[in-house]
Structures are given as structure tokens and as C-alpha cells.
Amino acid sequence: MRSALHAPTRRELLLASGVLFAWAYVPKLARAERRDPRFLVIVLRGALDGLATVAPVGDPDWVRLRGDKALDGASPGLALDGFFTLNPAMPNLHCLYKAKQATIVHAVATPYRERSHFDGQDVLESGFAKPGQTDSGWLNRALATLAADEPVATQGRATFAVGPVTPLVVRGKAQILSWTPPRLPPPADDTVARLLDLYVHTDPDLARALEERIGVAAIAKDGDMSVSPGRGVATGGAVRRYFLESAGAAAKFLARPDGPRIGALAFDGWDTHANEGATNGRLAALLGALDGAIAAVESGMGDAWRDTVVAVVTEFGRTARINGTEGTDHGTATVALLVGGALKGGRIIADWPGLSANKLHEGRDLRPTTDLRAVMKGVLRDHLRVSDGALATAVFPDSAAARPTGGLVATA
Numbered sequence: 001m002r003s004a005l006h007a008p009t010r011r012e013l014l015l016a017s018g019v020l021f022a023w024a025y026v027p028k029l030a031r032a033e034r035r036d037p038r039f040l041v042i043v044l045r046g047a048l049d050g051l052a053t054v055a056p057v058g059d060p061d062w063v064r065l066r067g068d069k070a071l072d073g074a075s076p077g078l079a080l081d082g083f084f085t086l087n088p089a090m091p092n093l094h095c096l097y098k099a100k101q102a103t104i105v106h107a108v109a110t111p112y113r114e115r116s117h118f119d120g121q122d123v124l125e126s127g128f129a130k131p132g133q134t135d136s137g138w139l140n141r142a143l144a145t146l147a148a149d150e151p152v153a154t155q156g157r158a159t160f161a162v163g164p165v166t167p168l169v170v171r172g173k174a175q176i177l178s179w180t181p182p183r184l185p186p187p188a189d190d191t192v193a194r195l196l197d198l199y200v201h202t203d204p205d206l207a208r209a210l211e212e213r214i215g216v217a218a219i220a221k222d223g224d225m226s227v228s229p230g231r232g233v234a235t236g237g238a239v240r241r242y243f244l245e246s247a248g249a250a251a252k253f254l255a256r257p258d259g260p261r262i263g264a265l266a267f268d269g270w271d272t273h274a275n276e277g278a279t280n281g282r283l284a285a286l287l288g289a290l291d292g293a294i295a296a297v298e299s300g301m302g303d304a305w306r307d308t309v310v311a312v313v314t315e316f317g318r319t320a321r322i323n324g325t326e327g328t329d330h331g332t333a334t335v336a337l338l339v340g341g342a343l344k345g346g347r348i349i350a351d352w353p354g355l356s357a358n359k360l361h362e363g364r365d366l367r368p369t370t371d372l373r374a375v376m377k378g379v380l381r382d383h384l385r386v387s388d389g390a391l392a393t394a395v396f397p398d399s400a401a402a403r404p405t406g407g408l409v410a411t412a
């Protein structure tokens with residue numbers, strides 16, 4: 001049988017072992033509704049500073065909390081709803097918000113309440129309430145649930161991931177297509193490259209940790225990580241190219257009439273302990289690169305954009321106060337970003353907890369008021385038509401209290 005994907009080159013697809021082709025799989029109910037939904041999850045590893053990304057300029061304690069590091073109403077932020085302002089490095093996201101194709105969820109978190117990146121990422125991507133419970137991801141289990149009654153199991157259960165190490169969120173029984181961007185910042189030496197190649201096959205968790213360290217090192221060496229004044233465009237070259245090429249590859253996969261419908265990316269480097277630079281520095285450059293990646297997905301999807309939802313998530317937030325090295329430390333609540341033509345967007349979902357000292361979680365973090373699992377349940381239920389029963393048991397076990405967030409997508 002001939003593969004539906006042509007033979008890969010170094011600059012194109014690297015198919016995972018045993019995967020021959022991807023089928024144009026669409027959930028049965030979606031087909032009955034004459035829809036062809038796509039869903040892409042982008043994981044930001046390292047913990048995103050949600051307060052610097054979407055600043056609560058309407059909170060009277062905001063400027064008092066961060067002082068001259070606070071993005072405020074007088075700075076060149078991008079106004080959203082009068083209470084929140086978007087970081088100026090994200091003009092593409094702002095345009096999508098105004099076009100009602102983006103929704104921002106603030107003060108959101110997984111059930112995890114400690115401060116370990118490894119455990120936080122495990123909870124984020126596994127879908128379980130505690131780390132170390134499973135070696136499969138919630139996105140893979142959601143697809144497997146949808147495909148369980150399909151007549152052709154292998155064709156109907158293909159998804160994909162981008163990067164040398166498959167993210168946990170898409171690991172599991174459903175088959176995986178894997179693609180590595182040709183301009184991935186290279187390891188420092190051949191020894192590291194050999195170790196990464198070894199652990200990809202023998203210890204994926206250790207490989208993921210090593211891959212993240214490589215990515216962070218590349219970001220740290222990426223030269224000029226400033227933002228061009230007034231344009232919100234990151235000038236850090238290698239990282240921006242990597243984000244753009246990864247996002248472009250994802251869009252090409254998802255847009256194909258005969259391609260997969262679900263996928264995941266993972267972008268490292270968001271651990272901004274020192275010299276964070278929310279409006280003109282490292283974080284601003286990373287946000288600019290992410291903004292470019294979002295635009296690349298929109299552009300690459302073409303007409304299929306109207307059937308697309310992209311979820312941008314991270315393991316936890318960062319401290320509400322700036323630390324002594326002009327950065328932020330590991331926190332709790334943050335933001336989740338939803339973009340796509342299938343959304344009922346143009347709004348911010350936030351049960352705002354406030355930023356006064358007595359309202360901060362443990363006296364240091366934005367307090368979580370929205371469970372990220374509820375948001376993802378809402379997208380999976382209303383966009384992909386995963387059943388409530390499957391969401392509460394197979395996809396996000398022990399999550400009965402996190403009821404699906406309704407009204408996120410236009411087809412709800």
C-alpha cells in the first residue's frame with residue numbers, strides 16, 4: 001500500500017516508526033454536522049508569566065505590585081476590554097481577538113499546586129490531577145475515544161507532534177506522526193546530540209528534559225532578544241525561525257484534506273527567573289515569536305482555519321511580584337489562549353481574584369479561579385464532540401468537579 005504522505009526529506013516529514021499514512025479522520029458526529037474540525041495544542045514549557053502577557057490594568061493593586069515593570073494603561077499595550085491589556089509583542093493575537101477569533105482565559109491553572117516544572121508539565125499533559133499517574137496524554141486519549149468505533153482503526157487514529165521528542169500530551173495508543181523542524185537550534189556538541197537520540201528511544205521523559213535544556217540554552221545564546229519599538233516583532237532570529245517553522249509545519253499537516261486533524265507543538269524557554277523583559281527583552285521576544293507562530297498557523301490553514309481551534313497552555317504561572325534579579329519565579333495561575341476560526345471569541349473569561357496581598361495564593365501568586373481541564377473539556381466536547389462521560393473518565397480522570405466550559409466554539 002502506498003503512503004498517502006510522500007517520502008520525507010530532511011526538510012520535510014520524519015514519519016514515526018510503524019506509521020504508514022494519515023487518514024482524513026473526522027469524528028462521526030462532526031461529519032453528520034458537515035464539519036471538519038481541527039485542533040492544535042501548543043505547550044509552552046517553563047511557565048508563562050500570564051500577568052505580563054495579559055495585564056490587569058484595571059486592578060488597583062496591579063501597578064503597586066509590579067511598579068515600573070507593570071504594563072499599564074499609559075504604556076503601548078494593546079487594549080482588550082478596558083480591564084485587561086495585551087502585551088504589545090502580540091499584535092496578531094490582538095487582531096484575532098478583535099475579529100472574535102481569540103479568547104483569553106485568565107487566572108487559570110491545572111490542579112497542580114507545587115512548583116516543579118517536571119511535575120507541573122506531567123499534570124498539564126497527562127490530564128491527571130497528580131504527577132506520575134500515567135505515560136499517556138489527554139489529547140491522545142481523547143482521539144482514541146473518538147476513534148474507538150471507527151471501522152478502520154489505524155487510519156482513524158492518527159495524530160502528529162512536532163519536535164525530536166513526542167510531547168506527553170499526544171502519547172498513547174493513537175498512532176503518531178513526528179516531524180522535526182530543520183532549523184532546530186542544535187545541541188552544543190555531538191555528545192549531547194547522541195544522548196538525545198538515545199533517550200528518545202529508551203527514556204522519553206529524560207529525553208524531554210534534555211531537549212528542554214537544549215532549547216533554553218539556544219534561547220540564551222540567541223543574540224538580540226529585543227523587540228522592535230512600536231511593532232512588537234521579536235528580533236531574536238533562531239528562536240523565532242524555530243517557532244515559525246514548527247507552526248507552519250503543523251498548519252500544513254492540519255490543512256491537508258487527507259491529513260490528521262489533531263496535533264501538538266511544544267515550545268521551550270519560558271522560565272524567566274532573571275531579566276524577564278516583559279515589554280523589551282526576553283519575554284517580549286518570546287511572546288513575539290509565539291505571536292508569529294499563531295499567525296503562521298492561521299495563514300497556513302487557509303480555508304480550514306474556519307474549522308480550527310488552537311489552544312496555548314503552560315504548566316503554571318509565575319510570581320505576582322518581580323524578584324531581585326528583574327525576573328519572576330515559579331507561580332500558580334496564568335493565562336490560556338484560544339485562537340481559531342471556529343471560536344466564539346472576542347472575550348476574556350476571568351473570575352478575577354484580585355491582586356491585593358491577602359488575595360494572592362500563598363501570598364505570592366495569582367490565585368487560580370478556573371480549572372484548565374474545564375476549558376479543555378469545553379473545547380473537546382463542543383468542537384470534537386468527545387462525550388461528557390469520556391471526558392470525565394478516560395480523558396481527564398477524577399475531574400468531575402471541573403465541568404466543561406460552555407460556549408467556547410461557534411458550533412456549540
